[in-house]
Amino acid sequence: xxxxxxxxxxxxxxxxxxxxxxxxxxxxxxxxxxxxxxxxxxxxxxxxxxxxxxxxxxxxxxxxxxxxxxxxxxxxxxxxxxxxxxxxxxxxxxxxxxxxxxxxxxxxxxxxxxxxxxxxxxxxxxxxxxxxxxxxxxxxxxxxxxxxxxxxxxxxxxxxxxxxxxxxxxxxxxxxxxxxxxxxxxxxxxxxxxxx
Amino acid sequence: xxxxxxxxxxxxxxxxxxxxxxxxxxxxxxxxxxxxxxxxxxxxxxxxxxxxxxxxxxxxxxxxxxxxxxxxxxxxxxxxxxxxxxxxxxxxxxxxxxxxxxxxxxxxxxxxxxxxxxxxxxxxxxxxxxxxxxxxxxxxxxxxxxxxxxxxxxxxxxxxxxxxxxxxxxxxxxxxxxxxxxxxxxxxxxxxxxxx
DNA sequence: CTTCGTAGTGAACGAACGTTCATTTATCAC
DNA sequence: GTGATAAATGAACGTTCGTTCACTACGAAG
Numbered sequence: 245x246x247x248x249x250x251x252x253x254x255x256x257x258x259x260x261x262x263x264x265x266x267x268x269x270x271x272x273x274x275x276x277x278x279x280x281x282x283x284x285x286x287x288x289x290x291x292x293x294x295x296x297x298x299x300x301x302x303x304x305x306x307x308x309x310x311x312x313x314x315x316x317x318x319x320x321x322x323x324x325x326x327x328x329x330x331x332x333x334x335x336x337x338x339x340x341x342x343x344x345x346x347x348x349x350x351x352x353x354x355x356x357x358x359x360x361x362x363x364x365x366x367x368x369x370x371x372x373x374x375x376x377x378x379x380x381x382x383x384x385x386x387x388x389x390x391x392x393x394x395x396x397x398x399x400x401x402x403x404x405x406x407x408x409x410x411x412x413x414x415x416x417x418x419x420x421x422x423x424x425x426x427x428x429x430x431x432x433x434x435x436x437x438x439x440x
Numbered sequence: 441x442x443x444x445x446x447x448x449x450x451x452x453x454x455x456x457x458x459x460x461x462x463x464x465x466x467x468x469x470x471x472x473x474x475x476x477x478x479x480x481x482x483x484x485x486x487x488x489x490x491x492x493x494x495x496x497x498x499x500x501x502x503x504x505x506x507x508x509x510x511x512x513x514x515x516x517x518x519x520x521x522x523x524x525x526x527x528x529x530x531x532x533x534x535x536x537x538x539x540x541x542x543x544x545x546x547x548x549x550x551x552x553x554x555x556x557x558x559x560x561x562x563x564x565x566x567x568x569x570x571x572x573x574x575x576x577x578x579x580x581x582x583x584x585x586x587x588x589x590x591x592x593x594x595x596x597x598x599x600x601x602x603x604x605x606x607x608x609x610x611x612x613x614x615x616x617x618x619x620x621x622x623x624x625x626x627x628x629x630x631x632x633x634x635x636x
Numbered sequence: 637c638t639t640c641g642t643a644g645t646g647a648a649c650g651a652a653c654g655t656t657c658a659t660t661t662a663t664c665a666c
Numbered sequence: 667g668t669g670a671t672a673a674a675t676g677a678a679c680g681t682t683c684g685t686t687c688a689c690t691a692c693g694a695a696g
Binding site for chain 1: 642643644645646647
Binding site for chain 2: 272273274275276277331359361362388389390391394395398399401402403404405406407408409410412413421426429430433434435436437438439440
C-alpha cells in the first residue's frame with residue numbers, strides 16, 4: 245500500500261462518513277431544514293471538521309449529489325447488462341431505480357428529494373448531474389417501438405414522475421409489493437394499458 | 441351589508457393576502473427555506489401583522505394547505521360535472537389537476553411541494569388534508585373496468601406521481617403540450633398502452 | 637528527535653430565525 | 667366627541683444558522 249494512501253486513510257474515512265450522513269439528513273429532512281450541526285452531531289465530530297473537507301454547505305450538497313447520481317447510475321447500468329428486449333430493459337432500469345430509492349442509504353433519495361432550485365447558487369451543477377442520470381431513460385425509451393402519436397418525452401417524464409413519487413409511499417418490506425413488482429406493473433401499464 | 445362584516449373587511453383582505461403570498465413562497469422555495477419575514481415583506485406588512493392572523497408558522501402552513509386542497513378539489517369536482525364515461529372522467533380530473541398545478545397561484549403547488557414530514561408538529565393535519573383530496577382519484581379509478589391482475593392502488597399512485605412530477609418540468613405556455621394534451625397522453629397511455 | 641502538514645477541536649462571529657409585546661392607528665357603537 | 671375593539675407597528679427576546687479561526691493532536695519525512 246502506498247504511504248500517502250495510508251496517511252490519508254483516516255481523512256478519507258471521515259470524509260465518506262460525512263457524505264453518507266449528509267445524504268441521509270438531506271434526503272430525510274430536505275436541504276434547508278438540515279443544519280451543518282445536525283450532520284456533525286450524527287457523524288460524531290465538531291462543525292469545524294465538516295469545513296476541513298467541504299468549503300460550504302452548498303458544495304457538500306453537490307458532493308452528495310455526485311455520489312448519488314453515480315450510485316443510482318451504476319445500479320441502473322448493472323441492471324441493463326442482462327440482455328433482454330427493449331421493454332424488458334426499461335423495466336429492469338425502473339426496478340433498479342426503485343431499489344436504489346428504497347435503500348437505507350440516502351444517496352439516491354437526495355436526487356429526488358432536493359430540487360436544484362432549493363440551493364440557488366449551485367443549482368446548475370445539480371441540474372446537470374440529474375440530467376446526466378436521466379439521460380439513460382431517454383435512450384431506453386428511444387429504443388422502444390411505439391404506436392403513432394405517442395410522445396416519447398412525455399412517456400419518460402411520466403415514468404420518472406411515477407417512479408420518483410414512490411418515495412412518498414413506498415415502505416421497504418412492509419406488505420405492499422416490492423420494487424420488482426412495482427416496476428413490472430408500471431412498465432406493463434405503459435406498454436399495454438390496464439383497460440379490460 | 442352587516443356592520444360587523446364591513447368592519448372586518450380590511451382584516452379579511454390582509455389575511456387573504458398573507459395566505460396567497462405564503463402559498464406562493466412555500467410553493468416556490470419550500471417550507472423551511474421560507475421565513476416569516478419573507479412573507480411579510482412580499483405582503484407589505486411587518487412580521488407582527490402575520491401573528492395577528494396566524495399563531496405560528498406551522499398553522500399558517502396548515503391554513504395555506506386547507507385553501508390549497510379546497511381550490512384544487514373544487515377544480516377537479518367542477519371538471520367532473522361534464523358527464524362522460526369513467527376513463528373520460530379520470531382524464532378530466534387529471535386535466536383539472538394539471539391546470540391547477542400550473543396556475544400562477546401557489547395554493548395547489550404547495551400540496552405537491554411541501555411534504556407533511558417537513559413540518560413535524562402538524563404533519564398529521566397535512567396528511568389528512570392531502571388524502572382527503574386524493575380520495576377523489578381512488579373513487580375514479582375504482583369505477584374503471586380493468587384487465588385482471590391490474591392493481592388499482594398502484595395505478596392511482598402511478599398517475600398521481602406522474603401528474604405531480606409535472607411541476608418540475610411543466611412551463612405554462614412555453615412550447616410544450618398544454619395541460620389537456622398531457623392529461624390525454626397520460627390517461628391514454630395507462631388505458632391502452634403506447635406499444636406499437 | 638525534530639519538523640512539518642493536516643485532521644480535528646472549541647469557541648466565537650454576525651446574521652437571520654420564530655416569536656412576543658407594549659404601543660400606535662383606525663374603525664365602529666353609543 | 668368618547669370609549670371600546672382589533673389590526674398593525676417596530677423593537678426586542680433568545681436561539682440557531684453558516685462560517686471562521688487560533689489552536690491542539692498526531693502520523694509521516696528527514
